[in-house]
Amino acid sequence: MLIVHLRRALRFCLLGAIAALTLQSCKMADLRTAYLEEQGGSSALAQKGRAILEQAAARHGYQKLLTFETFELIGKDEWAGLLGSFGNPWPVNNERMRLQFAVNSFDSRMEILEGDDTGLIWGLQSWQTYMHEPGDSLRFEENEGIGFALAAYSYFLESPGRLLKAPIIYYAGEKEFEGQLYDQVFVTWESLSANDKFDQYLLWINRSSGRMELINFTVRENYQPAPPNWYGSIRYSDYRAIAGVEIPHVLTIQLNAEDDLDSYIHRLTVESFSFDGFPKALLYPDRSLGFVGDSKPYLSTP
Numbered sequence: 001m002l003i004v005h006l007r008r009a010l011r012f013c014l015l016g017a018i019a020a021l022t023l024q025s026c027k028m029a030d031l032r033t034a035y036l037e038e039q040g041g042s043s044a045l046a047q048k049g050r051a052i053l054e055q056a057a058a059r060h061g062y063q064k065l066l067t068f069e070t071f072e073l074i075g076k077d078e079w080a081g082l083l084g085s086f087g088n089p090w091p092v093n094n095e096r097m098r099l100q101f102a103v104n105s106f107d108s109r110m111e112i113l114e115g116d117d118t119g120l121i122w123g124l125q126s127w128q129t130y131m132h133e134p135g136d137s138l139r140f141e142e143n144e145g146i147g148f149a150l151a152a153y154s155y156f157l158e159s160p161g162r163l164l165k166a167p168i169i170y171y172a173g174e175k176e177f178e179g180q181l182y183d184q185v186f187v188t189w190e191s192l193s194a195n196d197k198f199d200q201y202l203l204w205i206n207r208s209s210g211r212m213e214l215i216n217f218t219v220r221e222n223y224q225p226a227p228p229n230w231y232g233s234i235r236y237s238d239y240r241a242i243a244g245v246e247i248p249h250v251l252t253i254q255l256n257a258e259d260d261l262d263s264y265i266h267r268l269t270v271e272s273f274s275f276d277g278f279p280k281a282l283l284y285p286d287r288s289l290g291f292v293g294d295s296k297p298y299l300s301t302p
Contacts, residue, residue, distance in 0.1 A: 029231040030194035031202040035173030041192045049171035049185045059210035061245035062161030068275040072100045075270040089145025105293045107283045108150040124150045126292040181207045
C-alpha cells in the first residue's frame with residue numbers, strides 16, 4: 001500500500017505542475033459544435049436532440065436494463081503511456097478485475113482477481129469509498145481516484161439512458177467519421193455555454209446502426225488537476241446483446257475521439273458480463289448511510 005500512496009503523491013505533483021503551467025493560458029473546454037453555436041438553442045433543435053437520444057436509448061435496451069437490479073463484468077483495464085501511467089486510479093494495471101454496479105446508481109465496487117493484490121476490494125457507497133483487504137475488516141477510507149473511476153464507469157456503461165435526465169439536450173449536427181455518418185447530440189446542465197460546475201457531453205450516434213459509438217466529455221469534476229481546456233473521448237465497440245441490452249465489450253478512452261485508435265489513455269476490455277448475478281445488498285455494507293442513487297449530493301442536480 002505504501003507504493004500506491006507514493007505513486008498517488010507523485011501523480012498529483014506532476015499533474016498539478018502541468019495544470020499550474022497551463023491554467024492561465026487555457027480556455028475552458030466547450031463541446032458545442034459549430035453547427036450548434038450557429039443555430040443557437042432553439043426549441044426545434046431541443047426536440048430533435050431529445051428524440052434522437054430517446055431512439056438511441058431504446059436501441060440500447062435501456063428500459064430493459066431498468067428491469068434488473070445489478071450488473072457485473074469481469075475484464076481488464078489497461079492504462080497506457082505517460083498519462084495512463086499517472087492517471088490510473090486502480091492499484092493494478094491490465095489485470096483481471098470484477099466490477100459490480102447497482103443499476104441507475106453510482107453505488108459500485110471492484111475486486112482484483114489476479115496478481116499480488118488478489119482479493120482486494122474497493123467500493124463506492126453513497127459517494128463514500130471503502131476498502132476490504134483479504135483477512136481484514138472492511139473500512140471506509142477516502143480515495144478520490146477509485147470513487148471517480150467507479151462512478152465514471154457506472155455512468156458510461158448506462159449511457160445514453162441516464163443522460164436523458166439532463167435538462168439541456170440539443171441536436172448538434174451531423175459528422176462523417178471513418179466512413180460512417182453520425183448524428184451528434186449535445187447534453188449538459190445549467191447553461192448551454194460552458195460553465196465550471198457542470199460537465200458537457202457530445203454524443204455520436206451512428207445513423208446507420210442507431211448505436212451510440214462515441215462520447216466527447218469534459219472533465220470539470222476530475223479528481224486530479226487538469227487544464228480547463230482538456231476533454232476526453234470514449235469509443236464504444238464490440239457491442240453484444242445481453243438479455244436484451246446492448247453492451248459494449250471494449251471501451252477506449254482517449255483525449256480526442258478523432259485521434260488514432262492506438263493513442264489511448266486506457267482501454268477496458270470486457271471478458272464476461274451478466275445481470276443480477278449477485279445480491280444488491282453486497283454494494284451497501286453500511287446500512288446507516290442514506291441512499292443517494294443517481295444523484296450527486298454536492299451538486300444541485302445530478
